Amino acid sequence: MAGGGRLLRKAFPEHWSFLLGEIALYSLVLLILTGVWLTFFFAPEMSEVVYQGRYVPLRGIRMSRAFDSTLHISFDVRGGLLVRQMHHWAALVFVAAIGVHMLRIFFTGAFRRPRELNWVIGVTLLVIAMSEGFAGYSLPDDLLSGTGLRIAQGIMLSLPVVGTYVSMFVFGAQFPGEDIVPRLYAMHILLLPGLLIALVTVHLMLVFQLKHTQWRGPGRSNRNVVGKPLFPQFMASSTGLSFMVFGVTALLGGLAQINPVWVYGPYRPDEVSTGSQPDWYVGFLEGALRLVPPWETNVAGHTLMWNVLLPAVVLPGLLFTVLYVYPFAEQRLTGEWGGEQHLCDRPRDRPVRTGLGVAGTVFYAVLLLAGGNDIMAYSFRISLNALTWIFRIALVVAPVVAFLITRWLCRALAEAEQKRLTRGQESGEVRQTVEGGYASDHRPVTRFRPGAPRRPIGPGEHTGTASQEPSAPTRRRR
Structure with missing residues (x-):
């Protein structure tokens, strides 16, 4: 009982920037809920059918069973389009929240000891979230997602020596084959979500174990946490945030159209979508592919497509490698190896x-x-x-x-x-000097701690007032 009581009294900082991770968490919850609902109606098959649904412009068109079921969800299932668009918007918010959350951690130095492992988990979550988004984005088998899969196949083929083998292994036959959608579906609803849930669980366990970082300020040090207790204040505000995330996503799903696959039409290998862009989190790969000149070389009978290999394989590999090793590189370069750092920079x-x-x-x-x-x-x-x-x-x-x-x-x-x-700080008072000029008076910058006298603030410290000091309890670090 005592251990449970200590857990319920665990302090969480109140600053708004600490809510970014919670937005990602609740977006993931919404993704799971809407994704489970969509699985009841989606058919991950590439066998051809003739469309006879409600969308008149596509009636009589041959398409895959996957695309047909997507149109069925959008036009024939009650609330299907709303849930499908909520699922897509939640995916975009999920990846965005992870990215912004990691930017907050990076700029404030919250990745330093003892949180290096949590940073590595966060980068891995970002990679898996992007892969999960691309897999789900490719499932409808429309012209836009099919073009994206064609680009993905080109990236696989750019791998020296093993490119053709990788492509055949993934697609199961010559592009597009009939296995890619079922395989992506299995990854999208089983493998990648399982990894996400497992890593998020480990991430949250480490957050509870290592305690939260906090901004520097009066009464805050490496030995305590100042903020709301887990129960009831933090749980109440966190629950309210979850309702806000669900509500905003529902509004986006109902009012902001996204991924209208019926406009693109079914995928055909002899057609390419124009005037359309991939989801933002893979847009940087699209841009990299467009900027590299058409460089190709032949080495020992193998063609090296530098215009694809460099922007789509080497560049992402370098970017994520830098993200993985940065905390350790900074520690080595700055010499900050000893001691735990719990205060944000x-x-x-x-x-x-x-x-x-x-x-x-x-x-x-x-x-x-x-x-x-x-x-x-x-x-x-x-x-x-x-x-x-x-x-x-x-x-x-x-x-x-x-x-x-x-x-x-x-x-x-x-x-x-x-x-x-x-x-010192300008007092607002102006005095006349003996030379006849005027100068403003200054007074020492002070900060206030409850129960302590005012004292001049030192370099590197923050000013604060009584109104800025949280009234929530302080929990000592172990």
């Missing part, structure tokens, strides 16, 4: 890390924009070739410029804060 206090994070975000943004260069060129009447070269140059120059500007800005903010701490 302000981004301005870590100018190099913040600069690297902003540079990586800009690099990703350029690739994402490049994935829609054809739409941009058509909409703004710009030369597609000129726009492609602009993105190629920006991919190299923009991250460097972003790093330099961010590092300079962080250092400038730190210097301004140090100057304010040294000179």
Whole structure:
């Protein structure tokens, strides 16, 4: 009973940035609920049928059983289109919440000891979530998803020596074959969700074991956590957040159309969808494929398709490798090996890390924009070739410029804060000097701790007031 009581009194920080992980969790719950419902009506088969459903423009068209069942869900099942669109929106929110949550962890240094393992789990969750999204996105067997599968097959074929074997193993025959949708379906509803649930469980167990990080401030240290107790305050606010996530997703599913497969039509290998883009989380791969020039070389009778291998295999591999090893690399380069770190850094206090994070975000943004260069060129009447070269140059120059500007800005903010701490805060009073001029008076910057006298604030500390101090209990770390 005593152990259960301590668990219920466990403190959770109140800052809004700590809710990003909960949004990802509740999006996953919604994905599971809507996904289970969709499995009752979806048929993962590629055998051909003639459509005779309610959508008149496609009547009499030959299509796969998978596409036919998707149209059946959308037009014939009561509430089917709403649930299907909620499922798709929840998938986008899930991946986005993981990404933004990891950005928060990165910029605040919450990946440092003893949380390196949780960072590795988070990166793995991001990879699995993107794979799960691509598998689900490919199941309807419409023209858009079929084009995406064709691109995926091209990436497999770009692998030196083993490319053709990998493609035959995945598709079971010459593209598109008849096995890819059933195989993706098994991965989408069994293997990948099982991995996600297992890793999320381990992630939450580590969060409970290692305790939450928290922002620096009055009464907060490496030895305590200041915030709401798990029961009832945190559970009440977390439950309210879950209802908000469910409600917003339902509104999006009912009001914002997404993935209208009936517009694209069934997949045919001799057709390619135009004017359409993949989901945003794989858009950077699309952009990378469009920016690399058509480089190919022959080595020992094997063709190396650098224009596919570099952007679709080497680049993602390098990006995720950097994410995996960054906590350990930073510890080695900065010498911060000893001691646990439970207080979050302000981004301005870590100018190099913040600069690297902003540079990586800009690099990703350029690739994402490049994935829609054809739409941009058509909409703004710009030369597609000129726009492609602009993105190629920006991919190299923009991250460097972003790093330099961010590092300079962080250092400038730190210097301004140090100057304010040294000179004091303006009092609002103006006095006349003996020379006849005017100068404003300054008073020392102080912070307030309940039950303690005011004292000047030191460099690297935060100002605070009584109203900013949480009233929730403090739990000591073990």
